[in-house]
Amino acid sequence: MLAYARAQGLSAGLIFIDLSAAYYAVIRETLFGKGLSDRPVEEIAAALNLGPEDLQELARLIEDEAILPQQQASEFMQEIAREFHQHTWFILSGDSTMVATYRGTRPGGSLADILFSILFGQALKRRKSGSLNAAIPSIPWNGERTPFAPPCTAETPHRDVADVVYADDLCIPVVCEVASQLRHTVSAVAADTFDTLAPHALRVNFGPTKTAAVVAPVGPGSRQARQEMFGTLRGRAPIWAESRGMQWLDLVARYRHLGSVIMHDGSLTADVKHRLALARVAFRDGKRRLFACKDIPLARRATLFKSHVLSTLLAGVGSWPRLGACDWKLFSSGVFSLYRQLLGLRAEGKWNYTADQLLAMSGLPSPQCLLHIERLRFLSQLVRHGPDEIWALVGQFEQYKEALRDASGWFLSAVGATVGLGPIDQDWPRWSDFLTHSPGKWKGVLKRAEAWYSEAVRLRATFDGIVRTAWQSRRPSSSTPLTGLTHGCLLCGLAFASQQQWGAHAQRLHGYRNAATQHAKGRVCWACGSQYATQARLRCHLLSSARCLQFLQQGGTQVPPPDTGTGHVQAPVLRGWGQAHLPQAQPEVCYELLCGLVALQGASDQQIYDEVSRHVAPLPVLRRTLSDWRDGLPDGDLRASASDVLLVLSPEHLCSGFAGRGLDEQVEADNFQPILLPLRLCCPAPAPPVLAFGVPHAGWTSTWNLEACSVQQVDLSLLASLHSRGVRCHGVFVDFPAPPHGSLPLLSPPPGPLRRLREHCEWTHKLLQVFCCLHRTATLGRPACLRLALKHEHFEPIATWVDQSSLIQARRFDIEQEVSSGASMVSSM
Structure with missing residues (x-):
C-alpha cells in the first residue's frame, strides 16, 4: 500500500488497531439478539465502563440490528450458536470453583472465530462518517486476477481497499493528496472507528506496539507536515472520539503486524x-x-x-x-x-x-x-x-x-x-x-x-x-598471514582485516568509542547548528562530516549541556548556521596521543612506543599521528627514535595472531583462478607400463615414443580414487565413456527430468576425478591423455585453462575432444 501511494505521489498512512481481550469482551446479545439470558444488558456490560450513549446504542443494536438475524442465518444455525453460548462457565488455574460468564465467545474454537469475524466485520461497516470516503485508497483494476495486467487508462474501474482484518487485528489504510492534511485524516478515521467499536464493547489498547499509526507524507508540504507531526507533536496525533474524549495516537516509524515489521519508507531491512x-x-x-x-x-x-x-x-x-x-x-x-x-x-x-x-x-x-x-x-x-x-x-x-x-x-x-x-x-x-x-x-x-x-x-x-x-590459486601467498594488514590491537597483539573488525574487538574488550560517538551529545551539532531527530542521526552526521567532527575535537566551541530528550526518527533535520566558518578537514589524528607525544622530552624509542600503545585508536590513525609529530621534530635522537617506532608500527611486526575472517576469502573461494605452471618431463624407470582405459591413440603413443611400452588396462574407479595424488606409470591414456545424454555444458545443464540430471552429475563427477588424477600424473612428469566425446565449450573453464597451459610450455598433457560431427581437436599443455 505504501509503495503504491509513493508511486502515485500520495501521502499515506496505516492505522493499526489492537483490541483488548476482544474475544472475551463480546456481548453475545449483539450477535443473537435479546432473550439469551435473563440478566439486563446494563449488568452484563457493567465491567466495560460504557457511557450512557454507548449503552443506549448497544440496546438499539440488540433490539434492531442483531448480527446473525441481520445476516439471514438459518434458524438451525442460530439455535446451535445460542446453545453454545448459554450457561457457560470457566475455572481458574489452581481453583475448583466454577465461574459463570455471560460475555465473550468461546476462545480456541472455530465457532468463536466465525462469530467474532461476523461481529467485527459488521461493526466496521457501521462507521458513520461518509465524508471520510475520500481517504479510502482506490486502486485501478480491470477485474483480471493477474499481476501482469495491461496499463490502466482513465476508463479503468477502481477497487477500494478499506480494511485489512485478521481475527482481532485491524489495519486501516488511508491516503491523502495533500501532505498537510494527512494527520487530520488519520485522526478523523481513527476517531470514527473508535466510536463505532465502543457500543459493541470492543475496547482499544493504546500504545506504540498496540494501537498506533505509520504515516508517510510525500510531495509538496511533506517537510512541514513531518515537522508538525514528529517535531511539534513529538510523534503523537490527537484523537477526538465522542465516546472517550481526546486520546493520543502514537505515530511510529515501524510496527510489527502479524509477524512482519512494517517501516514507514517501505524498507525491508528491519523485517x-x-x-x-x-x-x-x-x-x-x-x-x-x-x-x-x-x-x-x-x-x-x-x-x-x-x-x-x-x-x-x-x-x-x-x-x-x-x-x-x-x-x-x-x-x-x-x-x-x-x-x-x-x-x-x-x-x-x-x-x-x-x-x-x-x-x-x-x-x-x-x-x-x-x-x-x-x-x-x-x-x-x-x-x-x-x-x-x-x-x-x-x-x-x-x-x-x-x-x-x-x-x-x-x-x-x-x-x-x-x-x-x-x-x-x-x-x-x-x-x-x-x-x-x-x-x-x-x-x-x-x-x-x-x-x-x-x-x-x-x-x-x-x-x-x-x-x-x-591447481593452486593465482592469489599470491604471503609469507605470513599478517602481511599486508593495516589494522591491529597493540594491547592484545591481534591483527584484523578491517577497521570494522578491529572496532568491534576494541569496543567489546577495551571500551573503545570512536570520536563521532564521543562527541554526539544530545541531538544538536554545535559545529554547524543542525538539529537531528535522534542521537544516532547526529552520530552519522559527524561520521560523514569531518569538518564538524574535527571542530568539536579541537574544542572550537563551548558545548552546552546536551538535550536528553529523544526525537522521532521521521522528524526532519533543522538546519543551523552552516559550515562556512569551519576550517577545512585534515587527515584524522589522535589528539590525546599527540598531546602525550608533545610532552615527551629526550625519550627513547621504547618510551615512545609505550606512549603510543597506551591509546586505543585505529592503528593507521596512530601511525599518522606519530608521523605528523615526527615530521615537526628537528634532526636528532628523538626524531630518530620516532622513525624507528614507525618502522615497526604495523601488524606484521607487532601482532602474533590473526582474528576474524579475511575480507577476500569468500570472494577468492567463489572466484577461483588457477596458476598455470609449466610441467617437466621426467624419464621414468623402464619397469612401469602405460596405463590405459581403452585403446591408446596411435598418434599419442608415437609422439611420446611409447610404442615399445607395455599397456596395462585399468578401471576408471581406480583412477578416480587416486585423483588427489595421481598414478606412477610411464604414461596414462583414458578414452572416457560418452556422456549419457549427449554433449551438455559441464556445470550448467539445461532443464530436464531429474533422473537425467542425476545421471549427468554422476558422469561428470567421475570425469572430474579422472581428469584430476591425470593432471596430477602430468605434474609428476608423465604423459597423460584424456579423450572426450564433448564439445570444447561444454568443458569450460577447464578447456580454456588447458589451452592456456599449452601456450606456456611444450606438450605434456593432452585432452582430445570429439565433437558430434566426428572431427577431433587436440589441445596440449
Whole structure:
C-alpha cells in the first residue's frame, strides 16, 4: 500500500488497531439478539465502563440490528450458536470453583472465530462518517486476477481497499493528496472507528506496539507536515472520539503486524533483521543438544534445522518484493551464517569454502532457492484464495512483479522442459490454470525444482574441490598471514582485516568509542547548528562530516549541556548556521596521543612506543599521528627514535595472531583462478607400463615414443580414487565413456527430468576425478591423455585453462575432444 501511494505521489498512512481481550469482551446479545439470558444488558456490560450513549446504542443494536438475524442465518444455525453460548462457565488455574460468564465467545474454537469475524466485520461497516470516503485508497483494476495486467487508462474501474482484518487485528489504510492534511485524516478515521467499536464493547489498547499509526507524507508540504507531526507533536496525533474524549495516537516509524515489521519508507531491512533474529533464537534454543551435536548425523540435523529454524525464518517471506543489494546481502549472509554454525566450521577454523561447497555439505537450499520457493508457494495461495483487493495492489507493485519474474526464471531453469510453461509475464493464463486446478502437482513440481538445484549445487561443489586439488590459486601467498594488514590491537597483539573488525574487538574488550560517538551529545551539532531527530542521526552526521567532527575535537566551541530528550526518527533535520566558518578537514589524528607525544622530552624509542600503545585508536590513525609529530621534530635522537617506532608500527611486526575472517576469502573461494605452471618431463624407470582405459591413440603413443611400452588396462574407479595424488606409470591414456545424454555444458545443464540430471552429475563427477588424477600424473612428469566425446565449450573453464597451459610450455598433457560431427581437436599443455 505504501509503495503504491509513493508511486502515485500520495501521502499515506496505516492505522493499526489492537483490541483488548476482544474475544472475551463480546456481548453475545449483539450477535443473537435479546432473550439469551435473563440478566439486563446494563449488568452484563457493567465491567466495560460504557457511557450512557454507548449503552443506549448497544440496546438499539440488540433490539434492531442483531448480527446473525441481520445476516439471514438459518434458524438451525442460530439455535446451535445460542446453545453454545448459554450457561457457560470457566475455572481458574489452581481453583475448583466454577465461574459463570455471560460475555465473550468461546476462545480456541472455530465457532468463536466465525462469530467474532461476523461481529467485527459488521461493526466496521457501521462507521458513520461518509465524508471520510475520500481517504479510502482506490486502486485501478480491470477485474483480471493477474499481476501482469495491461496499463490502466482513465476508463479503468477502481477497487477500494478499506480494511485489512485478521481475527482481532485491524489495519486501516488511508491516503491523502495533500501532505498537510494527512494527520487530520488519520485522526478523523481513527476517531470514527473508535466510536463505532465502543457500543459493541470492543475496547482499544493504546500504545506504540498496540494501537498506533505509520504515516508517510510525500510531495509538496511533506517537510512541514513531518515537522508538525514528529517535531511539534513529538510523534503523537490527537484523537477526538465522542465516546472517550481526546486520546493520543502514537505515530511510529515501524510496527510489527502479524509477524512482519512494517517501516514507514517501505524498507525491508528491519523485517529481514527481525526474521534473522527469530531464526537465530530458534537455532540457539536447540544448538547444544541438537544442531551442534556431532553424535547426531548431519543429514538428520539438517532436516530438523529445516523444519525448526528455516520455517521460523521463512514464515511470510513469500510476499517480499525483490530485495535491494543491501537487504539481499544481509539475508544471504545471515542464512550462510546459520549454515556454518550447523556445520561447526568455527571449531575447525576453516573458512575458505565456496558457497556451493557449504550447501553441498549441509544439504540445504541456497538463499535464492529459499526465497523463490516461498514466493511461488505464496503465489499459488494467492491464485486460489487471494481477494480482489490484493490482486489490484499486486498489479501496481512493480518490485513484486520483478520478484515473480525472477522466481519463474529460477523455476523454469530447472523444470521448464517438463511442465510446459513459458515466462510468467508472457504465459500467465497457463500458469494460473496450473496453479488453480493442479495444486498437488504444483507442490510436487516445486520439490522437483528444489531437488534439481540441489543436484546442480553438488555438481559445482565437486568441481570447486577438484580444480583446487589440481591447481593452486593465482592469489599470491604471503609469507605470513599478517602481511599486508593495516589494522591491529597493540594491547592484545591481534591483527584484523578491517577497521570494522578491529572496532568491534576494541569496543567489546577495551571500551573503545570512536570520536563521532564521543562527541554526539544530545541531538544538536554545535559545529554547524543542525538539529537531528535522534542521537544516532547526529552520530552519522559527524561520521560523514569531518569538518564538524574535527571542530568539536579541537574544542572550537563551548558545548552546552546536551538535550536528553529523544526525537522521532521521521522528524526532519533543522538546519543551523552552516559550515562556512569551519576550517577545512585534515587527515584524522589522535589528539590525546599527540598531546602525550608533545610532552615527551629526550625519550627513547621504547618510551615512545609505550606512549603510543597506551591509546586505543585505529592503528593507521596512530601511525599518522606519530608521523605528523615526527615530521615537526628537528634532526636528532628523538626524531630518530620516532622513525624507528614507525618502522615497526604495523601488524606484521607487532601482532602474533590473526582474528576474524579475511575480507577476500569468500570472494577468492567463489572466484577461483588457477596458476598455470609449466610441467617437466621426467624419464621414468623402464619397469612401469602405460596405463590405459581403452585403446591408446596411435598418434599419442608415437609422439611420446611409447610404442615399445607395455599397456596395462585399468578401471576408471581406480583412477578416480587416486585423483588427489595421481598414478606412477610411464604414461596414462583414458578414452572416457560418452556422456549419457549427449554433449551438455559441464556445470550448467539445461532443464530436464531429474533422473537425467542425476545421471549427468554422476558422469561428470567421475570425469572430474579422472581428469584430476591425470593432471596430477602430468605434474609428476608423465604423459597423460584424456579423450572426450564433448564439445570444447561444454568443458569450460577447464578447456580454456588447458589451452592456456599449452601456450606456456611444450606438450605434456593432452585432452582430445570429439565433437558430434566426428572431427577431433587436440589441445596440449
